[in-house]
Amino acid sequence: xxVTNDDTAQYLIKTVSKRSGVKSDLVRAWERRYQAVSxxxxxxxxxxxxxxxxxxxxxLNQATNNGHSISQIAQLSLDDLKQLIKNxxxxxxxxxxxxxxxxxxxxxxxxxxxxxxxAAVLAFDAQALESHFENAIVELGSEAFIELLLSPLLSxxxxxWKTGELRPVHEHMTSSVxxxxxxxxxxxxPCPANAPRMIVSxxxxxxxxxxxxxxxxxxxxxxxxxxxxxxxxxxxxxxxxVKYTNACALTxxxxxxxxxxxxxxxxRRIKKLIGNDVxxxxxxxxxxxxxxxxxxxxxxxIQGYSHFKExxxxxxxxxxxxxxx
Amino acid sequence: xxVTNDDTAQYLIKTVSKRSGVKSDLVRAWERRYQAVSxxxxxxxxxxxxxxxxxxxxxLNQATNNGHSISQIAQLSLDDLKQLIKNxxxxxxxxxxxxxxxxxxxxxxxxxxxxxxxAAVLAFDAQALESHFENAIVELGSEAFIELLLSPLLSxxxxxWKTGELRPVHEHMTSSVxxxxxxxxxxxxPCPANAPRMIVSxxxxxxxxxxxxxxxxxxxxxxxxxxxxxxxxxxxxxxxxVKYTNACALTxxxxxxxxxxxxxxxxRRIKKLIGNDVxxxxxxxxxxxxxxxxxxxxxxxIQGYSHFKExxxxxxxxxxxxxxx
DNA sequence: AATATTTTGTCTATGTTTTGTATAAGTTTG
DNA sequence: CAAACTTATACAAAACATAGACAAAATATT
Numbered sequence: 001x002x003v004t005n006d007d008t009a010q011y012l013i014k015t016v017s018k019r020s021g022v023k024s025d026l027v028r029a030w031e032r033r034y035q036a037v038s039x040x041x042x043x044x045x046x047x048x049x050x051x052x053x054x055x056x057x058x059x060l061n062q063a064t065n066n067g068h069s070i071s072q073i074a075q076l077s078l079d080d081l082k083q084l085i086k087n088x089x090x091x092x093x094x095x096x097x098x099x100x101x102x103x104x105x106x107x108x109x110x111x112x113x114x115x116x117x118x119a120a121v122l123a124f125d126a127q128a129l130e131s132h133f134e135n136a137i138v139e140l141g142s143e144a145f146i147e148l149l150l151s152p153l154l155s156x157x158x159x160x161w162k163t164g165e166l167r168p169v170h171e172h173m174t175s176s177v178x179x180x181x182x183x184x185x186x187x188x189x190p191c192p193a194n195a196p197r198m199i200v201s202x203x204x205x206x207x208x209x210x211x212x213x214x215x216x217x218x219x220x221x222x223x224x225x226x227x228x229x230x231x232x233x234x235x236x237x238x239x240x241x242v243k244y245t246n247a248c249a250l251t252x253x254x255x256x257x258x259x260x261x262x263x264x265x266x267x268r269r270i271k272k273l274i275g276n277d278v279x280x281x282x283x284x285x286x287x288x289x290x291x292x293x294x295x296x297x298x299x300x301x302i303q304g305y306s307h308f309k310e311x312x313x314x315x316x317x318x319x320x321x322x323x324x325x
Numbered sequence: 326x327x328v329t330n331d332d333t334a335q336y337l338i339k340t341v342s343k344r345s346g347v348k349s350d351l352v353r354a355w356e357r358r359y360q361a362v363s364x365x366x367x368x369x370x371x372x373x374x375x376x377x378x379x380x381x382x383x384x385l386n387q388a389t390n391n392g393h394s395i396s397q398i399a400q401l402s403l404d405d406l407k408q409l410i411k412n413x414x415x416x417x418x419x420x421x422x423x424x425x426x427x428x429x430x431x432x433x434x435x436x437x438x439x440x441x442x443x444a445a446v447l448a449f450d451a452q453a454l455e456s457h458f459e460n461a462i463v464e465l466g467s468e469a470f471i472e473l474l475l476s477p478l479l480s481x482x483x484x485x486w487k488t489g490e491l492r493p494v495h496e497h498m499t500s501s502v503x504x505x506x507x508x509x510x511x512x513x514x515p516c517p518a519n520a521p522r523m524i525v526s527x528x529x530x531x532x533x534x535x536x537x538x539x540x541x542x543x544x545x546x547x548x549x550x551x552x553x554x555x556x557x558x559x560x561x562x563x564x565x566x567v568k569y570t571n572a573c574a575l576t577x578x579x580x581x582x583x584x585x586x587x588x589x590x591x592x593r594r595i596k597k598l599i600g601n602d603v604x605x606x607x608x609x610x611x612x613x614x615x616x617x618x619x620x621x622x623x624x625x626x627i628q629g630y631s632h633f634k635e636x637x638x639x640x641x642x643x644x645x646x647x648x649x650x
Numbered sequence: 651a652a653t654a655t656t657t658t659g660t661c662t663a664t665g666t667t668t669t670g671t672a673t674a675a676g677t678t679t680g
Numbered sequence: 681c682a683a684a685c686t687t688a689t690a691c692a693a694a695a696c697a698t699a700g701a702c703a704a705a706a707t708a709t710t
Contacts, residue, residue: 012394012668014695024696026659032698033658044667046696048397064658069706071657124569126552169562169569172526172554179501183508187404201497207557227451229497232532232557237494244449244494339684351670353686358669369678371685389669394695396668657706666697677686 016049020057027057034074036060052078059085109139110148117153121166121174129177134184142188142221150178150217151305154210158255158285175209178217182228185217191225196319197247201229201238202254202284203266211253211284215308219251222312235266239273248319250274251281257289264293271297279315283308341374344434344464345382352382359399361385376441377403377456380463384410407463411512434464435473442478446491446499454502459509467513467546475503475542476630479535483580483610500534503542507553510542516550521644522572526554526563527579527609528591536578536609540633544576547637560591564598573644575599576606582614589618596622604640608633 017024028047030036037056039047059081064070066085073081113136120129137145157174160166200216202209209231216228227245229238242250250270254263267290271280282294283302294301302308342349353372355361362381364372384406389395391413398409438461445454462470482499485491525541527534534556541553552570554563567575575595579588592615596605607619608627619626627633 010397012397012696015392015394018392023660025661028697029659042396042667044696045698046667069657070659124552124566126570127550167562167565169554169558169566172558172562173552173566176504176553176555179504180508180511183505186505225452227449227498228501229494230501233494233497237492237497240492241449241494241498245451337685348671349685350672354670357687367678367685369685370687371678394668395670651710653708653710655706655708657704659704660702662699662701664698666695668693668695670693671691673690674688675686676688677684679684680682 010048010050011054013047013049016054016057020054020061022057022061030057030060030070030074034071036070036074056081106140106144106148110136110144110152113140113149114153114156117149118156121157121170124170124173126173126177129174130181133177133181137181137184137188142185145185146214146218146221147305150214154214155285157210158208171208171210175213178210178213182213182217182220186220189221189223191220192223194320194323195223195225196249196316197225197227197245198249198251199227199229199238199241199245199247200251200253201233201241202231203238203252203263203270204232204234205258205262205266206254206256207232208255209253211255212251215251215253215283218305218308219312222309223316224249224312235269235273238270242274242278247278249279249281249315251283253284254282254287254290255285257286264290267293267299268297271299281308281311335373335375336379338372338374341379341382343430344379345386347382347386355382355385355395355399359396361395361399376438376460376464380460381406383463388413403459431465431469431473435461435469435477438465438474439478439481442474443481446482446495449495449498451498451502454499455506458502458506462506462509462513467510470510471539471542471546472630475539479539480610482535483533496533496535500538503535503538507538507542507545511545514546514548516545517548519645519648520548520550521574521641522550522552522570523574523576524552524554524563524566524570524572525576525578526558526566527556528563528577528588528595529557529559530583530587530591531577531579531581532557533580534578536580537576540576540578540608543630543633544637547634548641549574549637560594560598563595567599567603572603574604574606574640576608578609579607579612579615580610582611589615592618592624593622596624606633606636 011019013024013027016022017027020027022030027037031039031047037049037053039049039053042048056078059078060070060073062085063073063081068084073084076084113132117129117132117136120132136149140149157166157171161168161171198219200212200219202212212228212231216226220226227241227247229241238250238252241247252267252270267282274280280297280299281302282290282299287294287301291301300311302311336344338349338352341347342352345352347355352362356364362374362378364374364378367373381403384403385395385398387410388398388406391410393409398406401409438457442454442457442461445457461474465473482491482496486493486496523544525537525544527537537553537556541551545551552566552572554566563575563577566572577592577595592607599605605622605624606627607615607624612619612626616626625636627636
């Protein structure tokens, strides 16, 4: 697991000593004599160390206890030191291992995670799924996480659900995990002060919320301020939320095509209730099935990830013009 | 333009000192020397602080007690501070809490937050609600947060929903905010290796998930490994989840009493499907309405917070005996 | 093997910075 | 008016800094 490399967290020598196990005097001596660490200084001259320095000193301490001479290892890289310690515990070989991280393509990484995540969904292992997601966010970044991992994964789940490989409960579990992830994603890029507001939900009868969740996360990443309502809400409730928040857009996800015309009815009612000042966006696997109603009420059908992003951008620009101009 | 700056919460330095545990003089010194906080001023020059400032000072106090130098951490963001404390508390988890706020004060603080949170719900302000929750978790700790704030708040929302002061959509919004909070709470106390597993959901027809969410959070805090499924699931799906995860308990929340006998039927079916090896727990505002079925299938009715906790403890003990003995 | 040299951890002496607290004198608040 | 707040300054303990000394251990040389 990649530990959050806190550039922010900085320590004075006492803390470093306590945590690395190397006495303060010795830490200074190692710096003076062999440049084992290179702490920055406060304006008053006190040494300020990073987490990396602590890790380094810890390893150096271990290595010297193993019989290594400090002068010989003081300047090794962190990776080399790790290698050293590791080899020690097995054999006595002290080859300076070349530690070159293989440069893999993001697509490859995303695909790997995709398989792992899908396996976790199939095995109904929520903890594993969350852990994979967390790692993927760190490794890929929010943007690529959504575009290369989350979006394809949800499509896959949608398909497999139809074939019967997955049950509804698999989707519920996955939704639940993703919902708690929104907290990380939101904190990764805090939304700007006067961001445009948007409501995200699914109309009544539409119980699947994965599509809506994806839309909400995407929009949040594009700088929108989202109020997410979950699935299966009647037109009046959705419209009330739009009114309460003074949102300038409403996104609905439709993933299941039913032959009764409840969804069509609801869409018409929603459009009527929110009026023309609020932009209605409809996406999802089954949105095209309602092409008729959608064009009737003047709602463009979303053609996938980049199309949705483009529309969001356009609307945001429009919003800023009307509020700032 | 209401940004994160809380217009509502305003405290003078004495209150801040009491609640954060940092003496008034020191609060001023930290501001003067390191800009640790930036309170606004009254027209007469008195400092006025927000809930966020209190949370911040509380965390700074904790961090300095852990050996961090105030000058090095004073300007860290709230999230970074939380991270710092979290990483630290893993290593020295068994420290006697020096700066414990008295129980009586906690009640008062919780009540204040309760009012603010309810106001945010009423105003349909998801951002404010989340922010209040976050601050409250820092100030009260996870346990008191649930017992003194979340639990009463959800009861209040349940009541006001019946009187018509709140709409269904208010509840949806609140659920959504709380769901994303589960991430923080889960990370505050990571669950032990061989924790007993539990499924949490609501039966079909029960659309309100606040009670289920509360149950899930409580159980997680008691050391259980939870798979949360959301609301409105048919018996077969819930039973499938129990089977997949090999859970030893299933908790259902019932908050709405309906005259049709769908819930009763579902409860009987669930009991049949999961058998006697899996403990079924039923709680929620309307659970007592189904007393008949519940005693028929041998399910005790939950009598509130401490009762639920007690049952959880009992089951966990039982689980550990059967797995370790 | 005996002797010399280098490495390495620790210690001392002396001065500076950091940090919590205290005091004095004036201002705001209820 | 009293209580609580303000600023400004002062002060002392704790922590850190540098420079150099010193002895045990490791290594090299005779």
